[in-house]
Amino acid sequence: xxxxxxxxxxxxxxxxxxxxxxxxxxxxxxxxxxxxxxxxxxxxxxxxxxxxxxxxxxxxxxxxxxxxxxxxxxxxxxxxxxxxxxxxxxxxxxxxxxxxxxxxxxxxxxxxxxxxxxxxxxxxxxxxxxxxxxxxxxxxxxxxxxxxxxxxxxxxxxxxxxxxxxxxxxxxxxxxxxxxxxxxxxxxxxxxxxxxxxxxxxxxxxxxxxxxxxxxxxxxxxxxxxxxxxxxxxxxxxxxxxxxxxxxxxxxxxxxxxxxxxxxxxxxxxxxxxxxxxxxxxxxxxxxxxxxxxxxxxxxxxxxxxxxxxxxxxxxxxxxxxxxxxxxxxxxxxxxxxxxxxxxxxxxxxxxxxxxxxxxxxxxxxxxxxxxxxxxxxxxxxxxxxxxxxxxxxxxxxxxx
Amino acid sequence: xxxxxxxxxxxxxxxxxxxxxxxxxxxxxxxxxxxxxxxxxxxxxxxxxxxxxxxxxxxxxxxxxxxxxxxxxxxxxxxxxxxxxxxxxxxxxxxxxxxxxxxxxxxxxxxxxxxxxxxxxxxxxxxxxxxxxxxxxxxxxxxxxxxxxxxxxxxxxxxxxxxxxxxxxxxxxxxxxxxxxxxxxxxxxxxxxxxxxxxxxxxxxxxxxxxxxxxxxxxxxxxxxxxxxxxxxxxxxxxxxxxxxxxxxxxxxxxxxxxxxxxxxxxxxxxxxxxxxxxxxxxxxxxxxxxxxxxxxxxxxxxxxxxxxxxxxxxxxxxxxxxxxxxxxxxxxxxxxxxxxxxxxxxxxxxxxxxxxxxxxxxxxxxxxxxxxxxxxxxxxxxxxxxxxxxxxxxxxxxxxxxxxxxxxxxxxxxxxxxxxxxxxxxxxxxxxxxxxxxxxxxxxxxxxxxxxxxxxxxxxxxxxxxxxxxxxxxxxxxxxxxxxxxxxxxxxxxxxxxxxxxxxxxxxxxxxxxxxxxxxxxxxxxxxxxxxxxxxxxxx
Numbered sequence: 028x029x030x031x032x033x034x035x036x037x038x039x040x041x042x043x044x045x046x047x048x049x050x051x052x053x054x055x056x057x058x059x060x061x062x063x064x065x066x067x068x069x070x071x072x073x074x075x076x077x078x079x080x081x082x083x084x085x086x087x088x089x090x091x092x093x094x095x096x097x098x099x100x101x102x103x104x105x106x107x108x109x110x111x112x113x114x115x116x117x118x119x120x121x122x123x124x125x126x127x128x129x130x131x132x133x134x135x136x137x138x139x140x141x142x143x144x145x146x147x148x149x150x151x152x153x154x155x156x157x158x159x160x161x162x163x164x165x166x167x168x169x170x171x172x173x174x175x176x177x178x179x180x181x182x183x184x185x186x187x188x189x190x191x192x193x194x195x196x197x198x199x200x201x202x203x204x205x206x207x208x209x210x211x212x213x214x215x216x217x218x219x220x221x222x223x224x225x226x227x228x229x230x231x232x233x234x235x236x237x238x239x240x241x242x243x244x245x246x247x248x249x250x251x252x253x254x255x256x257x258x259x260x261x262x263x264x265x266x267x268x269x270x271x272x273x274x275x276x277x278x279x280x281x282x283x284x285x286x287x288x289x290x291x292x293x294x295x296x297x298x299x300x301x302x303x304x305x306x307x308x309x310x311x312x313x314x315x316x317x318x319x320x321x322x323x324x325x326x327x328x329x330x331x332x333x334x335x336x337x338x339x340x341x342x343x344x345x346x347x348x349x350x351x352x353x354x355x356x357x358x359x360x361x362x363x364x365x366x367x368x369x370x371x372x373x374x375x376x377x378x379x380x381x382x383x384x385x386x387x388x389x390x391x392x393x394x395x396x397x398x399x400x401x402x403x404x405x406x407x408x409x410x411x412x413x414x415x416x417x418x419x420x421x422x423x424x425x426x427x428x
Numbered sequence: 429x430x431x432x433x434x435x436x437x438x439x440x441x442x443x444x445x446x447x448x449x450x451x452x453x454x455x456x457x458x459x460x461x462x463x464x465x466x467x468x469x470x471x472x473x474x475x476x477x478x479x480x481x482x483x484x485x486x487x488x489x490x491x492x493x494x495x496x497x498x499x500x501x502x503x504x505x506x507x508x509x510x511x512x513x514x515x516x517x518x519x520x521x522x523x524x525x526x527x528x529x530x531x532x533x534x535x536x537x538x539x540x541x542x543x544x545x546x547x548x549x550x551x552x553x554x555x556x557x558x559x560x561x562x563x564x565x566x567x568x569x570x571x572x573x574x575x576x577x578x579x580x581x582x583x584x585x586x587x588x589x590x591x592x593x594x595x596x597x598x599x600x601x602x603x604x605x606x607x608x609x610x611x612x613x614x615x616x617x618x619x620x621x622x623x624x625x626x627x628x629x630x631x632x633x634x635x636x637x638x639x640x641x642x643x644x645x646x647x648x649x650x651x652x653x654x655x656x657x658x659x660x661x662x663x664x665x666x667x668x669x670x671x672x673x674x675x676x677x678x679x680x681x682x683x684x685x686x687x688x689x690x691x692x693x694x695x696x697x698x699x700x701x702x703x704x705x706x707x708x709x710x711x712x713x714x715x716x717x718x719x720x721x722x723x724x725x726x727x728x729x730x731x732x733x734x735x736x737x738x739x740x741x742x743x744x745x746x747x748x749x750x751x752x753x754x755x756x757x758x759x760x761x762x763x764x765x766x767x768x769x770x771x772x773x774x775x776x777x778x779x780x781x782x783x784x785x786x787x788x789x790x791x792x793x794x795x796x797x798x799x800x801x802x803x804x805x806x807x808x809x810x811x812x813x814x815x816x817x818x819x820x821x822x823x824x825x826x827x828x829x830x831x832x833x834x835x836x837x838x839x840x841x842x843x844x845x846x847x848x849x850x851x852x853x854x855x856x857x858x859x860x861x862x863x864x865x866x867x868x869x870x871x872x873x874x875x876x877x878x879x880x881x882x883x884x885x886x887x888x889x890x891x892x893x894x895x896x897x898x899x900x901x902x903x904x905x906x907x908x909x910x911x912x913x914x915x916x917x918x919x920x921x922x923x924x925x926x927x928x929x930x931x932x933x934x935x936x937x938x939x940x941x942x943x944x945x946x947x948x949x950x951x952x953x954x955x956x957x958x959x960x961x962x963x964x965x966x967x968x969x
Contacts (some may be wrong), residue, residue, distance in 0.1 A: 396964030410951035417944035
């Protein structure tokens with residue numbers, strides 16, 4: 028079976044652990060999907076095996092059992108902590124119940140999860156995440172406990188809570204002050220980038236849709252060819268002699284080619300349609316980062332505004348030798364720290380985004396190029412096999428090919 | 429075939445049959461001349477039916493030489509054949525039998541709206557569409573060059589032609605004629621429908637001309653060559669035309685004796701089935717006979733015993749079933765290939781747009797490279813899509829043979845039922861005869877014992893003897909007809925088998941060669957892209 032053939036920045040999964048003095052290295056694989064549980068609560072579990080030489084990790088090799096929601100937990104933690112970085116996308120939750128346990132869906136999901144965890148493990152910043160270590164090394168009970176803890180809204184840390192409150196506050200004040208439109212950064216380059224990302228998603232979605240349809244067409248053609256072959260064989264049975272034989276050959280070959288079509292349909296799905304889908308998800312992940320950037324920008328901007336006003340106020344109070352000057356001074360200093368932090372956060376995101384973008388473009392060209400290569404190879408082989416199959420019949424029919 | 433042509437060139441005094449064959453046709457300078465009472469106004473009602481199917485065929489040269497004027501100069505008919513947009517059909521021999529066809533080329537073109545000569549009460553029903561039919565006949569040794577004929581015909585004429593052929597060629601597998609339209613007047617004038625009909629007519633005439641026997645028929649010749657209005661009436665059933673079936677009944681009631689005893693089937697009527705004619709009483713009797721056949725009682729003296737025929741019929745029915753399935757699956761296959769072509773094309777289009785987008789918006793090198801990759805893939809996909817489409821339309825033409833032969837099954841059923849109804853006619857006459865003879869015996873026995881009323885009895889006896897003679901005649905005619913139809917059945921089934929074998933073998937070969945060729949072309953397209961993207965392969969190739 029075809030294992031992940033995507034290229035990643037960073038180490039390849041098959042390298043053996045180097046000595047501690049070498050580059051920090053982490054390789055992961057997701058394998059062996061197993062159905063666990065019963066009825067409505069049934070789910071698929073995966074075997075996650077990791078090898079590393081990083082000192083933060085306990086031991087060099089570890090195998091754990093994880094399920095899809097564990098991956099979701101990891102992705103959410105990373106998204107929270109590493110703003111500015113394009114978090115690798117996860118495969119979607121299944122919308123349709125009956126697909127959840129189909130072999131094809133499970134294999135597609137396994138492949139996508141494997142790609143996800145490897146991208147995380149290869150990313151210079153993300154691989155340092157403590158959450159990643161927990162995910163890769165903690166036992167299953169701890170994992171489950173950790174996961175359920177973090178998903179409750181009331182479990183959020185106080186500072187995060189305050190941040191949400193402030194965001195709401197600023198939105199409300201905007202409305203009150205008549206500033207309906209949220210503040211946005213407006214550099215022409217960033218505008219261009221935003222426009223590019225949004226349009227790219229549309230184009231890619233269309234391409235992915237057609238790719239998925241092409242998979243379906245292969246399956247349908249395979250099915251009709253098989254039905255046709257059967258009908259032709261029956262027809263041949265009641266014609267005799269050379270015609271009967273010819274029909275029988277035609278029918279058998281049709282059935283054989285039908286199977287090749289089904290195989291190619293699967294190949295197309297895994298190695299062409301999935302990469303395209305993955306590309307779409309990646310673009311959506313970029314949009315999340317863009318939202319983070321917008322939020323960070325707004326905070327930075329608003330705090331800067333607030334600081335300005337507070338400074339004016341403080342100067343006034345100082346001049347007036349008011350008692351409140353001392354208080355105001357302390358408040359001012361606190362706000363200034365916050366504002367500097369907000370500005371720093373925003374600038375980090377901008378810097379990270381630029382780096383990420385460059386890496387993203389290169390990665391995508393390579394991954395897509397490989398997908399195209401696989402696509403072309405698969406189609407070429409299919410057509411060659413079909414041509415050979417038909418040609419092999421011709422001498423039997425007395426035709427010189 | 430050749431023997432007949434030679435006998436014509438011997439210039440013997442024409443036998444009565446030949447005289448009738450060389451009858452000039454109705455209309456214009458070629459007035460119809462009825463030769464005998466039963467000929468009526470139908471120039472083609474001649475004793476063709478009583479001979480074996482292959483002996484009456486006559487070649488064109490004799491005919492044309494006896495006409496006052498060659499039909500091609502008949503009034504008002506334009507000689508310019510307007511080439512139909514789809515091209516005319518040449519009877520180029522796709523098999524050996526086609527080589528013998530009298531006709532080289534038949535074209536149907538130039539549909540025109542015309543007004544009915546009789547005014548109709550229904551509005552919109554006063555018009556019909558006529559088609560120009562141009563024919564080129566094979567060059568004969570006698571006249572030296574091929575002849576061209578142009579006539580105008582309407583669809584109703586085609587129906588007549590088909591009906592007449594069905595009457596004359598019982599037991600044959602007759603190519604089915606194009607369908608009538610259910611909603612006549614509304615649909616009739618639409619461009620598409622007219623074009624469909626035109627094309628269907630052309631194919632139908634071609635099929636008729638190609639038939640080794642029907643292609644040489646007078647009916648077809650008259651249809652293709654007689655200028656002006658199509659002269660053939662709809663049916664040869666003279667009695668039903670002269671006297672309505674209903675009008676006949678009183679005559680029967682007037683005859684003495686048991687009801688229906690005075691009624692006798694006119695001998696030549698028995699060459700047509702009772703069903704569908706207007707001879708109600710004969711229909712009734714034959715129906716009685718078939719019921720008697722089905723529900724037991726005395727076994728009729730002549731039955732369908734030919735085991736070979738029955739086995740063959742079984743095989744034909746089995747073939748029909750499988751043809752139906754194969755025909756359906758072929759259609760589904762063609763559709764699936766069509767869908768493949770379309771989706772491949774749309775994929776190519778999506779990638780073209782992507783490529784254009786990336787090359788317009790790029791800020792870094794990798795985007796530019798990716799844009800080029802998109803374009804390569806898109807071009808290949810579009811080329812592959814085109815190849816799939818071309819391959820498919822050729823495949824459709826090949827696989828059409830399956831539909832064609834499935835369609836022919838109906839004609840085979842007609843041929844079988846011709847045989848069955850001829851048998852019923854024969855059986856009816858035989859049972860008539862036996863009951864008549866029984867009465868004759870009784871009367872003769874009575875005359876030797878009972879005295880008195882001798883005159884009436886002897887008159888009755890005489891009438892009875894006359895009836896018996898006439899019925900005997902009818903019986904031998906019906907018997908010959910039945911035997912003839914049996915022969916037709918067999919030779920036609922043989923011909924059908926042979927032609928079907930040839931056609932299907934050609935279909936298979938054509939289909940396979942087509943599929944292989946295009947598959948290779950498509951493989952080439954993708955191999956090129958695989959080469960162009962080879963640098964992305966991570967060494968696992």
